[in-house]
Each structure stands twice: as structure tokens, then as C-alpha cells.
Amino acid sequence: MKANCWMGRNTVQVEEVPEPRILNARDAIVRVTSTAICGSDLHLYDGYIPTMERGDILGHEFMGEVVEVGPGVSNLAVGDRVVVPFPIACGACNSCELGLYSVCENSNPNAGMAEKIMGHSPAGIFGYSHMLGGYPGGQAEYARVPFADVGPVKIEDDLPDEQVLLLSDVLPTGYMGAEMCDIRPGDTVAVWGAGPVGQFAAVSARLLGAERVIVIDRVPARLRMAREKAGAETVDYEETDVLDALREMTAGRGPDACVEAVGMEAHHPTPALHAYDRVKHATRLESDRPHALREAVMACRSGGTVSVIGVYGGFVDKFPMGAVMNRSLTIRAGQCHVQRYTAPLLERIRAGELDPSFVITHRMGLDEAPAAFEMFKNKEQDCVKVVLTP
Ligand SMILES: [Zn+2]
Numbered sequence: 001m002k003a004n005c006w007m008g009r010n011t012v013q014v015e016e017v018p019e020p021r022i023l024n025a026r027d028a029i030v031r032v033t034s035t036a037i038c039g040s041d042l043h044l045y046d047g048y049i050p051t052m053e054r055g056d057i058l059g060h061e062f063m064g065e066v067v068e069v070g071p072g073v074s075n076l077a078v079g080d081r082v083v084v085p086f087p088i089a090c091g092a093c094n095s096c097e098l099g100l101y102s103v104c105e106n107s108n109p110n111a112g113m114a115e116k117i118m119g120h121s122p123a124g125i126f127g128y129s130h131m132l133g134g135y136p137g138g139q140a141e142y143a144r145v146p147f148a149d150v151g152p153v154k155i156e157d158d159l160p161d162e163q164v165l166l167l168s169d170v171l172p173t174g175y176m177g178a179e180m181c182d183i184r185p186g187d188t189v190a191v192w193g194a195g196p197v198g199q200f201a202a203v204s205a206r207l208l209g210a211e212r213v214i215v216i217d218r219v220p221a222r223l224r225m226a227r228e229k230a231g232a233e234t235v236d237y238e239e240t241d242v243l244d245a246l247r248e249m250t251a252g253r254g255p256d257a258c259v260e261a262v263g264m265e266a267h268h269p270t271p272a273l274h275a276y277d278r279v280k281h282a283t284r285l286e287s288d289r290p291h292a293l294r295e296a297v298m299a300c301r302s303g304g305t306v307s308v309i310g311v312y313g314g315f316v317d318k319f320p321m322g323a324v325m326n327r328s329l330t331i332r333a334g335q336c337h338v339q340r341y342t343a344p345l346l347e348r349i350r351a352g353e354l355d356p357s358f359v360i361t362h363r364m365g366l367d368e369a370p371a372a373f374e375m376f377k378n379k380e381q382d383c384v385k386v387v388l389t390p
């Protein structure tokens with residue numbers, strides 16, 4: 001079969017690889033009908049997530065048709081249409097029982113690698129490095145789905161792929177980012193990053209009752225999307241000092257909650273500060289460039305919440321802990337516990353309250369994955385989200 005493989009820094013190639021097979025009783029094999037490229041795939045592409053190997057199949061956002069199930073999977077049958085959550089979760093460990101699926105204790109066979117960097121291991125993730133399980137991803141014609149009796153969501157009506165595919169990651173991730181803000185009526189929520197996750201965080205903040213949502217980015221088309229689809233006010237950080245702007249927009253107090261939907265490759269409008277982090281990042285003296293995170297902490301009103309859903313891989317420098325401690329800030333973070341959100345969000349899609357397909361700007365064949373990665377990385381053609389069809 002064909003699969004999009006990581007071949008080294010800034011190189012992906014569509015290769016001919018063996019088809020996946022059932023390895024465990026609770027596996028299913030899915031014929032992929034749609035798969036998306038995620039902003040967090042760019043951290044792999046750029047070589048910032050360690051433990052990638054040449055030939056690894058990328059992709060953690062996919063859906064398709066079940067073509068084979070192991071003997072331990074009784075809730076799915078051949079022919080079912082499913083969306084697959086990106087964290088692999090057993091459904092039975094202590095974390096899973098608490099609904100903390102992205103920190104499942106049983107799904108990362110390489111837990112020891114992750115423990116060295118993070119203390120304990122999070123769940124395995126499709127197509128997301130050996131440190132997170134070494135699972136082949138879904139940017140392929142077929143994928144093996146472990147614990148298929150727990151994660152995959154059956155789509156039993158005729159909703160098109162584009163309306164449900166993003167339940168695999170970016171829609172629930174944005175939603176969880178907003179939910180972690182514990183929004184109360186009248187709140188102002190600021191969102192750093194107007195990529196797909198930031199767009200969904202902004203939309204979700206509104207659904208959860210925020211009175212004002214302010215989105216911060218530098219790409220005009222993305223800021224426009226946030227204004228049009230999430231009813232957000234926007235700040236272009238290349239034109240305006242973000243901290244000044246937010247202070248002015250909130251009568252000096254700062255937003256009640258700040259969602260960080262940027263992650264480890266943030267840009268900084270002040271070249272010297274960006275250079276500082278770039279150099280430390282590139283020389284591996286710091287593993288992440290935490291500019292948006294620092295800014296979210298500094299901007300947040302005293303006693304407010306900073307919700308971190310942007311992806312970080314390791315360690316950050318110059319983290320303003322003094323602001324966190326002295327101003328009673330709460331920091332919440334996590335890879336999304338997707339399995340917790342798929343049913344209620346699917347319900348909202350069915351009811352017409354949400355149509356996540358608005359972020360999809362490009363549709364391409366799986367063969368075009370290398371061009372799609374370049375376009376997405378460089379934000380060419382106003383690219384926000386690419387869906388690939390095998
Ligand atoms: Zn993703």
C-alpha cells in the first residue's frame with residue numbers, strides 16, 4: 001500500500017510499504033478514506049520531536065472503513081465507518097477510568113523512552129515518534145488501530161467525511177482548550193494561534209459562554225477566519241504589541257483565561273528574542289520555543305487560567321514562574337482526551353450547532369503529501385488545513 005513516510009528533517013515521501021495486519025485481539029484494520037495533516041505533524045517534519053526514524057508512517061488524524069477486526073472487538077464490524085481518536089487508549093487502566101485517555105498507562109510500548117524526558121509516559125499516539133509508541137500513522141491507505149473496541153467512533157449516518165474527520169484531534173483539542181478555562185458568563189478568553197486548533201478553541205469558548213474571544217496570530221487569512229467563524233476580535237502580533245492590546249481591550253485587567261494553541265515553534269515579533277529561542281532550540285539547549293506560552297502567562301488576569309494545548313516536547317527556558325505564583329494563575333494542559341469528547345461533539349455536529357469543515361482549505365491526494373507539507377509549513381495559499389485522500 002501507499003503511505004506518507006518521514007524520511008528525515010523536512011522530507012516526507014509517499015512510499016510503497018507492507019499492509020498492516022491484525023497483531024492483537026483488540027486490533028482493527030481501517031481502510032483510510034480521509035486523513036489530515038496536523039500542525040503538530042510540522043514538529044515532526046521540522047525534526048523537533050526526538051525518536052523519529054526514517055520510514056516512519058505519519059498521520060494521527062484519520063477515518064475510514066473497518067475491513068478486519070480481531071476476535072476481541074465486538075462493537076465494530078467489517079464495513080463500519082469510523083473516526084479514530086489520535087491517542088491510543090486501553091479503556092481499562094487507572095487513567096482511562098478517570099477519562100484521561102491521552103495518558104493511558106497501557107498503550108505506549110516504549111514508555112521507558114518517554115519517562116526519561118517526561119517523568120512518566122503518556123499514551124501512545126499514531127504516527128508520532130517512537131517515544132510515543134512507534135505506531136504507524138494514518139496518512140496511508142490502511143492503518144492498524146489498537147484497542148479498537150475503545151477509541152473509534154462509529155458514524156452511522158451520512159455525514160460527509162469532512163464534517164466528522166476532525167473529531168480525531170483538532171476539534172476536541174480546541175474544545176478541551178476552552179473547557180479547561182472554566183468559562184463563566186461575561187468572561188473574555190484570549191487564544192494564541194489561529195490555526196485549526198485555535199479556531200476551534202475560539203468557537204468552543206463561545207459555545208461555552210464566553211462573552212468576548214480575542215484571537216492572536218499574524219496570518220491575515222487566519223485572523224479573518226477567526227472573526228468570521230468564531231465572532232472573535234483579533235490582534236495581529238506583527239502590527240501591535242499583544243500585551244498592550246490585551247490590557248487596553250480588558251480595562252487593564254487582562255483576559256480571564258488564555259488558551260495557548262501555538263506550541264513549541266512559536267514566532268516572536270522582536271527579532272532578538274526570537275533569535276534567542278531559535279538558537280537555543282536549534283542547538284537543543286532548549287527543546288521548545290515557548291514565546292506564546294510566556295506571553296499568555298504575562299497577559300492573563302490575576303487569578304485567571306492559562307490553558308495549554310499547543311504541543312511541547314521537552315523543556316522551556318525563561319518561563320515566568322514569578323507571574324504564575326505571585327498572581328495566583330492556574331495552568332492547565334494536556335494532549336486531548338479525545339475519547340471523552342467524541343460523542344458530545346458528534347451530537348453537536350449532527351444538530352447543526354457546529355460544522356468543523358470550515359477550517360479545511362485544501363483537498364489533495366495522498367500522493368501529493370510532500371507538496372502539501374511544504375505548502376502547510378510555509379502557510380502558502382492561505383492554507384489552514386489539508387485533507388488527503390488515499
Ligand atoms: Zn493533530
Ligand SMILES: [Zn+2]
Nearest residue numbers: 090093096104
Ligand atoms: Zn488505559
